[in-house]
Each structure stands twice: as structure tokens, then as C-alpha cells.
Amino acid sequence: MSRTSEDGTLSLVSESCMDFLLPEILNMMYRTNHAEDIENDAIYYKLESLGFTVGQSLAEKFTQDRPRFVDTLDVVKFVCKDLWTVAFKKQVDNLKTNRRGVYVLQDNNFRWFMRMSLDADPAEATKRAAPYLWFPCGLIRGALANLGVSSVVMAETSNIPQCTFQIRIAQR
Amino acid sequence: MASSFYFAIVGTNDHPLYETEITPSSRPSSAVDSLKRDEHRHLNQFIVHSALDIVEEVQWNTQNLYLKVVDKFNEYLISVYLSVGNVKFMLLHDSKSEDSIKGFFVDVHELYLKTLMNPFYTPNTAITSAQFDQRVKLAAKRFL
Numbered sequence: 429m430s431r432t433s434e435d436g437t438l439s440l441v442s443e444s445c446m447d448f449l450l451p452e453i454l455n456m457m458y459r460t461n462h463a464e465d466i467e468n469d470a471i472y473y474k475l476e477s478l479g480f481t482v483g484q485s486l487a488e489k490f491t492q493d494r495p496r497f498v499d500t501l502d503v504v505k506f507v508c509k510d511l512w513t514v515a516f517k518k519q520v521d522n523l524k525t526n527r528r529g530v531y532v533l534q535d536n537n538f539r540w541f542m543r544m545s546l547d548a549d550p551a552e553a554t555k556r557a558a559p560y561l562w563f564p565c566g567l568i569r570g571a572l573a574n575l576g577v578s579s580v581v582m583a584e585t586s587n588i589p590q591c592t593f594q595i596r597i598a599q600r
Numbered sequence: 601m602a603s604s605f606y607f608a609i610v611g612t613n614d615h616p617l618y619e620t621e622i623t624p625s626s627r628p629s630s631a632v633d634s635l636k637r638d639e640h641r642h643l644n645q646f647i648v649h650s651a652l653d654i655v656e657e658v659q660w661n662t663q664n665l666y667l668k669v670v671d672k673f674n675e676y677l678i679s680v681y682l683s684v685g686n687v688k689f690m691l692l693h694d695s696k697s698e699d700s701i702k703g704f705f706v707d708v709h710e711l712y713l714k715t716l717m718n719p720f721y722t723p724n725t726a727i728t729s730a731q732f733d734q735r736v737k738l739a740a741k742r743f744l
Contacts, residue, residue, distance in 0.1 A: 484685075484723050485716045491684035492713060495663035574685040574723065 450540060453478075454559055472562050479566020480573070483511075487571035490514055500597060503575045504531050511571055515564075516540075529597035533568075534590070540564075541589035554585050561591060568593060605744060606644040606692040607736070609712065611724040612685070614652060618727040619645075622740040647671075648690050651678045655688055666702050681705035685723075687712070693744070704743035711735050 457471045490510055497503050508520040512535075522534035540560055546553045561583035569581045578598045585591040609618040621641070651671040658670055659682055671678040679701050681689040689705050689712075715721055715732055 481719075481722070488683060488685045488687075488716050488723075489713050492709065494684070496659075496665065496682065496684055498663070576686060 447543070450563070451560065453563070471559070475559070475562040476566035476569070479563040479568075480570035483567040483570020483572075484574040485570075486511060486514065486567070487574040491575070497575060500577050501525070503572060503577050504595065506575070507568055507571055508533055511567075515567065529599055531595040531597075533593040533595065535593075536590050538585075538589050538591045541585070541591065544588055546588060550587060553588060557585055557588055558583075561585065561593075565593065568595065605740065606641075606648070607708075607740070608645075608648050608690050609708075609727070610648075610652065610688040610690060612687065613724060614649075615724075615726075616645075617687075617725070618732070618736075620733065620736060622737065622744065643673075644692055647673045647676065648678065648692060651680070651690065652688070655680050655682070655690075666705060668698060679705075681709065683709060683712070700743045704739055707739040707743065708736055711739070 454475070457474060458468075461468070461471055461474075491506070497506065504523070504525075508523050512518065512520050516535075516539040518535075518537070518539065520533045521536045522532075524532040524534070541557060544553070544557060565581040565583050569579055572579050572581075572595070580596045580598070581593060582596075583591060583593045605622040607620050607622060608616050611617045621644075654670045655667065658667055665682055665684070667680045667682060669677045670680050675694050676692050677694060677696070679691045679693065679698075681702070683689070689708055691701060691704070693701070711732060712727075715727055715729065716723060721727075
């Protein structure tokens with residue numbers, strides 16, 4: 429993550445800072461909302477909306493110099509390659525579509541899951557890791573929205589560190 | 601030589617996010633000249649608004665960001681620059697230097713991106729920052 433200041437010098441943010449900050453957002457949500465159970469709708473909504481605004485800005489910023497998109501597939505490909513590289517330093521590993529408005533993005537080594545340790549019970553671990561995907565869902569939805577594609581994004585993980593995002597494009 | 605310009609940023613729901621009038625550095629102008637300019641000033645908003653339709657037509661034919669001149673009204677020309685998120689930067693002018701106008705648009709685009717990065721700014725709302733205003737006017741002075 430970097431930002432060019434007025435005189436052209438780069439100012440950088442420490443990567444480990446970002447790595448710790450992002451999971452902490454989740455903890456903070458639970459603390460400030462006095463929520464006990466993991467499947468809390470209010471927290472889902474807040475995290476997703478946060479991701480939405482960030483995605484909107486990111487989409488505008490990182491498409492600054494490139495020509496405009498031709499169709500929806502182009503937009504989704506941009507999300508898979510450029511946006512993922514910017515946010516997670518790698519590209520999405522697998523993109524599938526059923527040609528009727530549903531895209532499935534698969535990331536085999538999701539960056540936020542890389543440092544999570546697994547207990548003896550993998551099912552429990554995947555359940556507890558699920559909320560960490562809500563923010564990226566909003567991120568994708570926001571980026572798509574600002575590029576003209578309105579959609580619904582859902583995420584699931586079957587075994588850490590792999591995760592899948594399902595994008596459903598709103599039909600006209 | 602250039603006389604005054606009118607610059608507007610229009611969001612995706614066709615509302616103006618930012619408007620400004622730019623008059624070039626002080627130059628002795630005759631009374632007739634300034635009278636003519638003031639007469640048409642209130643039309644600027646209407647002219648830019650009607651040009652929006654044409655922009656929407658033209659944007660599907662090309663993949664460029666800079667759409668050059670899209671419309672003409674009396675002696676005024678309207679140049680448009682589109683961002684990828686469909687935010688339109690529109691400039692009403694009466695001279696014809698395409699390169700310098702493009703430079704101005706690129707500069708303002710960067711300023712707009714910086715505004716977007718502000719977490720207190722919601723996309724598609726009016727831009728009210730005085731600093732933004734100042735910087736746009738500075739860019740205008742440099743390029744136009």
C-alpha cells in the first residue's frame with residue numbers, strides 16, 4: 429500500500445500493520461456491537477457496507493489510466509486480476525461462469541487465511557473464519573457497482589486457506 | 601484567445617458534484633466583451649446538461665477516456681472526459697487546444713481520486729472542499 433504525496437515521494441504503510449489491522453476490524457465489530465453469536469446480521473451488514481465503500485473508491489482509483497470496459501466479463505476479469513493484486517497481492521486462481529450472470533471466483537491461498545492456525549476440528553475453524561470473508565464480499569460488490577455492474581456477492585470456505593466467492597449479476 | 605470557461609463534474613445519477621467558472625488571468629477586456637460573457641453565463645448549466653445526452657450516446661462507440669469535443673452551442677464547445685466509473689468531467693470553452701484541455705482533465709481526475717480516497721466522502725455526493733476548489737483553479741491556470 430502506498431500513496432504519492434505532493435512532491436512525488438512515496439509514503440509506505442507497513443504490511444504487517446495492515447495484516448493485523450484487518451482481522452482486528454472484525455473483533456472490533458463484535459466488541460462494539462455486543463454480539464455474542466458469530467452469525468450476526470448487523471455485523472454482516474456493517475462489514476459488507478464498509479467493504480462496499482472501499483471497493484467503490486478502489487475501483488475508481490486503480491482504473492485511472494486504462495480504457496473503459498467493454499462488457500461485464502471484462503469488469504469481472506478486472507476484479508479478479510487487478511483488484512485482487514492490489515488488495516491481496518495475488519490474482520484469483522480460478523474463475524468460472526455459467527454464462528448466465530453467475531461467476532465463481534476461487535482463491536486457493538487467501539491472504540487473510542494464510543496466518544490462521546487450525547484447531548483439531550476443521551469444521552469449527554471454517555465456521556469461525558467465515559465472517560472474515562464478509563468485508564471482501566463488500567469489496568467486490570462495491571468495485572463492481574462503481575464500474576456499472578450491480579450484483580450480489582456471497583462467500584464460503586470449505587477448507588482454509590481456500591475460499592470461493594460467488595457473484596450473481598442482477599438481471600435487467 | 602481564451603475567455604472564460606465553465607467546468608463541471610457530473611456524477612453517475614446526472615447530478616453535478618462540482619461546478620466552477622474559470623476566468624483567465626486578468627486582461628483588459630472591453631465593456632462589450634464582458635457584457636456578452638455575462639449574458640450567457642446562466643445558460644452554462646443548461647448547455648452542459650443537454651450535452652449529457654450526447655455523451656451517453658458517444659461513450660459506447662469508443663474505449664477512450666477523453667471524448668474530446670462532443671457538442672457545440674453557438675460559439676461554445678463542450679469537451680468531456682469520462683472516468684471508468686462513469687463520472688463525467690465536462691468543460692465548456694470556446695478555444696480549441698485539445699492537448700492542454702486533456703492535461704487539465706487528467707490533473708482534475710487525479711484530484712477527484714484523492715477526494716474519493718477520503719473516508720468522509722461518499723461517492724456521488726457534492727464536493728465541497730475548499731482545497732479541491734483551489735487546486736482545480738490552479739490546474740486551470742496552468743493548462744488553460
